[in-house]
Amino acid sequence: xxxxxxxxxxxxxxxxxxxxxxxxxxxxxxxxxxxxxxxxxxxxxxxxxxxxxxxxxxxxxxxxxxxxxxxxxxxxxxxxxxxxxxxxxxxxxxxxxxxxxxxxxxxxxxxxxxxxxxxxxxxxxxxxxxxxxxxxxxxxxxxxxxxxxxxxxxxxxxxxxxxxxxxxxxxxxxxxxxxxxxxxxxxxxxxxxxxxxxxxxxxxxxxxxxxxxxxxxxxxxxxxxxxxxxxxxxxxxxxxxxxxxxxxxxxxxxxxxxxxxxxxxxxxxxxxxxxxxxxxxxxxxxxxxxxxxxxxxxxxxxxxxxxxxxxxxxxxxxxxxxxxxxxxxxxxxxxxxxxxxxxxxxxxxxxxxxxxxxxx
Amino acid sequence: xxxxxxxxxxxxxxxxxxxxxxxxxxxxxxxxxxxxxxxxxxxxxxxxxxxxxxxxxxxxxxxxxxxxxxxxxxxxxxxxxxxxxxxxxxxxxxxxxxxxxxxxxxxxxxxxxxxxxxxxxxxxxxxxxxxxxxxxxxxxxxxxxxxxxxxxxxxxxxxxxxxxxxxxxxxxxxxxxxxxxxxxxxxxxxxxxxxxxxxxxxxxxxxxxxxxxxxxxxxxxxxxxxxxxxxxxxxxxxxxxxxxxxxxxxxxxxxxxxxxxxxxxxxxxxxxxxxxxxxxxxxxxxxxxxxxxxxxxxxxxxxxxxxxxxxxxxxxxxxxxxxxxxxxxxxxxxxxxxxxxxxxxxxxxxxxxxxxxxxx
Numbered sequence: 001x002x003x004x005x006x007x008x009x010x011x012x013x014x015x016x017x018x019x020x021x022x023x024x025x026x027x028x029x030x031x032x033x034x035x036x037x038x039x040x041x042x043x044x045x046x047x048x049x050x051x052x053x054x055x056x057x058x059x060x061x062x063x064x065x066x067x068x069x070x071x072x073x074x075x076x077x078x079x080x081x082x083x084x085x086x087x088x089x090x091x092x093x094x095x096x097x098x099x100x101x102x103x104x105x106x107x108x109x110x111x112x113x114x115x116x117x118x119x120x121x122x123x124x125x126x127x128x129x130x131x132x133x134x135x136x137x138x139x140x141x142x143x144x145x146x147x148x149x150x151x152x153x154x155x156x157x158x159x160x161x162x163x164x165x166x167x168x169x170x171x172x173x174x175x176x177x178x179x180x181x182x183x184x185x186x187x188x189x190x191x192x193x194x195x196x197x198x199x200x201x202x203x204x205x206x207x208x209x210x211x212x213x214x215x216x217x218x219x220x221x222x223x224x225x226x227x228x229x230x231x232x233x234x235x236x237x238x239x240x241x242x243x244x245x246x247x248x249x250x251x252x253x254x255x256x257x258x259x260x261x262x263x264x265x266x267x268x269x270x271x272x273x274x275x276x277x278x279x280x281x282x283x284x285x286x287x288x289x290x291x292x293x294x295x296x297x298x299x300x301x302x303x304x305x306x307x308x309x310x311x312x313x314x315x316x317x318x319x320x321x322x323x324x325x326x327x328x329x330x331x332x333x334x335x336x337x338x339x340x341x342x343x344x345x346x347x348x349x350x351x352x353x354x355x356x357x358x359x360x
Numbered sequence: 361x362x363x364x365x366x367x368x369x370x371x372x373x374x375x376x377x378x379x380x381x382x383x384x385x386x387x388x389x390x391x392x393x394x395x396x397x398x399x400x401x402x403x404x405x406x407x408x409x410x411x412x413x414x415x416x417x418x419x420x421x422x423x424x425x426x427x428x429x430x431x432x433x434x435x436x437x438x439x440x441x442x443x444x445x446x447x448x449x450x451x452x453x454x455x456x457x458x459x460x461x462x463x464x465x466x467x468x469x470x471x472x473x474x475x476x477x478x479x480x481x482x483x484x485x486x487x488x489x490x491x492x493x494x495x496x497x498x499x500x501x502x503x504x505x506x507x508x509x510x511x512x513x514x515x516x517x518x519x520x521x522x523x524x525x526x527x528x529x530x531x532x533x534x535x536x537x538x539x540x541x542x543x544x545x546x547x548x549x550x551x552x553x554x555x556x557x558x559x560x561x562x563x564x565x566x567x568x569x570x571x572x573x574x575x576x577x578x579x580x581x582x583x584x585x586x587x588x589x590x591x592x593x594x595x596x597x598x599x600x601x602x603x604x605x606x607x608x609x610x611x612x613x614x615x616x617x618x619x620x621x622x623x624x625x626x627x628x629x630x631x632x633x634x635x636x637x638x639x640x641x642x643x644x645x646x647x648x649x650x651x652x653x654x655x656x657x658x659x660x661x662x663x664x665x666x667x668x669x670x671x672x673x674x675x676x677x678x679x680x681x682x683x684x685x686x687x688x689x690x691x692x693x694x695x696x697x698x699x700x701x702x703x704x705x706x707x708x709x710x711x712x713x714x715x716x717x718x719x720x
Contacts, residue, residue, distance in 0.1 A: 034685060080436055087507040092683040115475070117681045118502065118513045119593070142478065147447040153478045154514065233479070321477045323452040325394060 489539025
């Protein structure tokens, strides 16, 4: 098992990574303050792993809340089901919530923890690659609004993150690829050697080679933790983690939440960002080709359906959280492993890049 | 005009108190970071003061969102109307929200500000005595849930609080008295001389004597700010501000939100807390009589309807935010001006106190 800390002063917390961790009660217990624990999970994950997790929590009064599975349920309405469950179980401020599931469960449970009785403790037990490398680390929590992704939420750090790589055995192929989209992102942002490693090792990841998965997850978490430690509330450098996300969020909202997986949308969004960086003259065609080739090797999409127009993209991106004084800012590339936040791009070139990645 | 700061390190903010402050744009401008301002108000207050406030904001791009008036609308559903308005207006993270209204508008706008795009700035412009002396100071924000008052929310401090006492001219008598319930609370918690002043000056407050109102509001804000500065997130001493609130919240939820004003429920709750303190042997009958007399002098209720049973009280109080390890904690009195947080009370005596304040 690997352990390292996300360094955030009094909000610092450990990440544990390894196989069969759900079966180790001594890892979770130190991070549970009271006697009440509520596990929030979904209809896909709960039948597989809820009992196993509960078996590690016999020292506590443990209940569970099960949500339907899918991004389309990441709404205020379903968030309210968590509040209903907590109040019906008469949970106090000393309750600890545990998120057992992918990014949707993690983001919703985290926001429920941030807002229930103005804030309670929570622990992340992510069960998808995407949640393990991204959404469970860094304290961003929230739900979607019909007009924009993750528009309602809070920064609320977990007490601990428990990444049990054994659970990936049951992850479906589409979810595995979607998670790898965020893994590729870390290479592109600031870790060229990792990007090169991914170019070499993508077949091993898709074959679920345990050693390769653990390495990719750990390196991704390290990359993310290093950035979050410098800029917890995204006043600067943390925005880099949004590479591909401005376009990706527009795809998710524009297609209807739940149609595309988050990672799939981010994959296309990253290709568009690379293409725009080339049109700006910041990277060359070889770099764009490497991004495209690796994305395809991960069995991820590189185009959006024709129904999503350039105008629709622009409309949806206007509410992006990185908009400042009415001006959109994008994460673009100056090289493989060198991302920048920039409002200094040509809108016509941006629209040309979007157009180039629409199916004809 | 009086000015003083709520001392919370980097989250410190000023409170301005005086007449005709809405007409002074220079007070608000330094606390607005971007170009976009959204005023949230309600159907009662907006027709009276929205244009006046907007006239002070001509330097900004200013929009407004108007909610219906009443505690029954302090829900996730109506909170979502604020998000709808912010997204439709394409507000970015640099928007500043201004709450123009009473406690409901302030709590909801504050929580919208805490959660919109994971947190934006806001300014409180409270228009009721209750909001001026209590809910606008200290950063508690939130909405109600059918199973409990203020169960969903956040600690989110405003950038500034602007208390224009001129607006109290249009406050209805019932609202005025409800606000005075929270004023009395400060005397009881830690300021006996203020309690004595209130015993002398209640007729002046009810007659809306400007000097008396400004004095009572300022002294209340000082009392609250001093406590909040010591314990921003209610890990200890701040709970004292909840004198009368455990019983009061049960009354509000039990009667149906919006039937009783918050301050009316707190008035009866405070009488019950005083009575229980006497039954515990902590204060004498004279002290209880003084509380009752002052409450009646403020034209506040001192009894709840018979329909609210002792059992119903207990059920509703079980989800109180001060419950710790399953044990209810109450704010009780050891004297006039000496409140304590205690789990060390007799449940039978508590039920007897509740019974004594039910209409027969």
